[in-house]
Amino acid sequence: MERVKANQLVMKITDAEWQWDRKKLTFYFTAEKRVDFRNLVRELAAMFRTRIELKQIGVRDEAKRLDGIGRCGRQYCSSSWLPELRPVNLGVAKDQRLSLNPSQISGACGRLMCCLRYEHEFYVQQRKRFPKEGKLIRTTRGEEKVVANDIFRERVTLRGTDGEVRLLSLEELRAEMSADGNAALGSARMEEPEVVESRMDVDEDIDLVSAVETIVVEEPASSSATAAATTLPSAPAGGAPVAEAARKPHRRRGRRGGRRNRAGRERGEGSDGGDGGDDSSSSET
Numbered sequence: 001m002e003r004v005k006a007n008q009l010v011m012k013i014t015d016a017e018w019q020w021d022r023k024k025l026t027f028y029f030t031a032e033k034r035v036d037f038r039n040l041v042r043e044l045a046a047m048f049r050t051r052i053e054l055k056q057i058g059v060r061d062e063a064k065r066l067d068g069i070g071r072c073g074r075q076y077c078s079s080s081w082l083p084e085l086r087p088v089n090l091g092v093a094k095d096q097r098l099s100l101n102p103s104q105i106s107g108a109c110g111r112l113m114c115c116l117r118y119e120h121e122f123y124v125q126q127r128k129r130f131p132k133e134g135k136l137i138r139t140t141r142g143e144e145k146v147v148a149n150d151i152f153r154e155r156v157t158l159r160g161t162d163g164e165v166r167l168l169s170l171e172e173l174r175a176e177m178s179a180d181g182n183a184a185l186g187s188a189r190m191e192e193p194e195v196v197e198s199r200m201d202v203d204e205d206i207d208l209v210s211a212v213e214t215i216v217v218e219e220p221a222s223s224s225a226t227a228a229a230t231t232l233p234s235a236p237a238g239g240a241p242v243a244e245a246a247r248k249p250h251r252r253r254g255r256r257g258g259r260r261n262r263a264g265r266e267r268g269e270g271s272d273g274g275d276g277g278d279d280s281s282s283s284e285t
Helices: 002-006 038-048 059-066 090-095 120-127 170-191 208-230 240-250 259-271 275-284
Strands: 012-018 024-030 051-056 136-139 142-150 155-160 165-169
Touching: 002 038, 012 059, 024 038, 024 059, 038 051, 090 120, 136 170, 155 170, 165 170
Parallel strands: 024 051
Antiparallel strands: 012 024, 136 142, 142 155, 155 165
């Protein structure tokens, strides 16, 4: 500590520890910022004639090494049994409904007490069993508001619509809610609209795109067929034009020798007449 003051270093020596074979001496210190202690290491090595190591630790680790008695009257948890020092924030204190005054929930190290962390899981799991405070629930007496929950004694405070306040155990509250809640739940389920699924069966392997295209293509054909059926009595006796009109919408396009070749022949006939047009079209193909 004298060497630290002589070098004007802003650091606090917490503890010193010899290795068993006395070949290394470790110093533990706390500091708010990074410290350049190279000159200090040289002086300590010349003084103790051994290997010197300096380790910067936090205030929680300092309290763990020094040990002491907490505000609860017992030994520090970090020194006695707590294996890992996990960070603690104010959100943990909020979940436990504790005072947010740091002086009331801080330990000897000046940080939030370690017991807030390992007790937090108990509070979270216990509150899941209780209804949320401020929620309206239906019991045998009608609608009542949850005023407070006592997770240690497992009791719930309720206030009715007439302003009457009563205290129930958690088991009694569950019994009243189950006795009156089954009919309410049943009627609520009956009032819900029925959801009808308009999808195809999963087991059928159907391409939806091709199915939609088929419907779109066949729709004008069906309309033309119905139109032909309605005009069938007034059709001529031959009946050939009606049959051709009914067959035309079903003709498949894009086949080999279809519109493209016919257009080529028409261009050839337009350029040359008679046999010359046929020869030019065949040479182009």
